[in-house]
Amino acid sequence: MLFLYSMSTPQTISRIDSQVNEMLKKNSLSVTGSRKKILQLFLEQTGALAHGDIEKRAGEKFDRVTVYRTLQTFVDKGIIHTIPTADNSIRYALCKDQCSEGHHHDHHIHFVCTNCSNTYCLDDVVTPEIKLPKGYSAKHVEVVVEGICKKCKGPVP
Amino acid sequence: MLFLYSMSTPQTISRIDSQVNEMLKKNSLSVTGSRKKILQLFLEQTGALAHGDIEKRAGEKFDRVTVYRTLQTFVDKGIIHTIPTADNSIRYALCKDQCSEGHHHDHHIHFVCTNCSNTYCLDDVVTPEIKLPKGYSAKHVEVVVEGICKKCKGPVP
DNA sequence: ACCTAAAAGCAACCTTGTTGCAAAACAATT
DNA sequence: AATTGTTTTGCAACAAGGTTGCTTTTAGGT
Numbered sequence: 263m264l265f266l267y268s269m270s271t272p273q274t275i276s277r278i279d280s281q282v283n284e285m286l287k288k289n290s291l292s293v294t295g296s297r298k299k300i301l302q303l304f305l306e307q308t309g310a311l312a313h314g315d316i317e318k319r320a321g322e323k324f325d326r327v328t329v330y331r332t333l334q335t336f337v338d339k340g341i342i343h344t345i346p347t348a349d350n351s352i353r354y355a356l357c358k359d360q361c362s363e364g365h366h367h368d369h370h371i372h373f374v375c376t377n378c379s380n381t382y383c384l385d386d387v388v389t390p391e392i393k394l395p396k397g398y399s400a401k402h403v404e405v406v407v408e409g410i411c412k413k414c415k416g417p418v419p
Numbered sequence: 420m421l422f423l424y425s426m427s428t429p430q431t432i433s434r435i436d437s438q439v440n441e442m443l444k445k446n447s448l449s450v451t452g453s454r455k456k457i458l459q460l461f462l463e464q465t466g467a468l469a470h471g472d473i474e475k476r477a478g479e480k481f482d483r484v485t486v487y488r489t490l491q492t493f494v495d496k497g498i499i500h501t502i503p504t505a506d507n508s509i510r511y512a513l514c515k516d517q518c519s520e521g522h523h524h525d526h527h528i529h530f531v532c533t534n535c536s537n538t539y540c541l542d543d544v545v546t547p548e549i550k551l552p553k554g555y556s557a558k559h560v561e562v563v564v565e566g567i568c569k570k571c572k573g574p575v576p
Numbered sequence: 577a578c579c580t581a582a583a584a585g586c587a588a589c590c591t592t593g594t595t596g597c598a599a600a601a602c603a604a605t606t
Numbered sequence: 607a608a609t610t611g612t613t614t615t616g617c618a619a620c621a622a623g624g625t626t627g628c629t630t631t632t633a634g635g636t
């Protein structure tokens with residue numbers, strides 16, 4: 263008989279930890295060290311993460327290749343999505359609503375701060391309708407706004 | 420005394436060739452083989468070019484490094500501009516109106532065809548106004564639309 | 577505790593982009 | 607047309623980013 267009680271003690275197993283387990287199981291992924299660690303990073307983070315960030319913060323424990331493969335798995339499963347940026351470095355962010363496998367539907371825009379170089383998903387800002395010339399048909403619209411973010415703007419009056 | 424007349428014979432010196440020379444001189448760039456060749460590629464092309472395309476089509480004659488440096492020079496001078504794409508491969512296209520040195524003002528949107536994977540500058544479609552949440556301020560808006568282009572759409576009814 | 581399928585780790589490799597330096601080409605001048 | 611000073615090119619070497627094949631380890635069901 264185990265002390266199941268103690269296992270769920272707030273200080274022992276964090277809320278995030280169990281959330282991570284749930285998310286992985288929901289996507290029928292086995293719960294492994296790297297997946298937990300990397301998913302944790304995304305949950306603890308407001309903005310998006312570049313591969314470099316992830317490698318720096320999780321890579322000391324895990325192989326470069328493992329990080330690549332884990333990210334790819336998450337993208338395939340619709341847990342995270344990629345954000346194209348002007349400087350050509352892929353960034354990843356959690357999908358707010360679970361995207362279906364292999365098909366992401368991110369209708370929100372992305373914001374890159376030129377000061378702190380953080381990337382944010384502005385989930386409340388939907389991509390605008392674009393009127394295209396005759397003959398062109400749109401499947402997907404990607405909007406990336408560069409500017410100064412809330413935090414860097416300075417004290418709000 | 421030279422036969423200046425023969426030098427401007429249509430078949431000897433093409434229209435594009437002299438256009439290239441003009442453009443380079445206008446930007447106070449010396450007229451060299453690689454610059455002529457690469458600028459020609461852009462003038463002959465409707466859509467945008469990825470670095471890979473350029474290297475394939477001009478790189479047999481020129482060193483990889485030269486292609487990189489030439490593209491960089493053109494971007495600096497405002498002759499071409501970069502287009503970020505979802506697949507993280509930088510593409511380059513001619514600036515329609517000459518951009519000022521070091522400062523590009525491309526207010527048009529970009530279109531990537533998922534069929535032929537060509538990239539077009541839709542110069543007539545301006546980037547929309549984006550309403551950002553409080554605290555965020557926009558400096559630059561980049562819109563990339565994915566879909567089917569005019570050519571791939573098939574016969575127009 | 578055991579077994580199998582999946583994931584991690586390792587090594588090697590490829591692509592993409594950069595840097596320093598010597599050789600070559602450009603353009604201005606005589 | 608030859609000379610000269612500056613710019614550009616080519617080469618080699620390097621660094622970062624990303625991929626592949628294969629072996630070892632691990633997760634999770636029995």
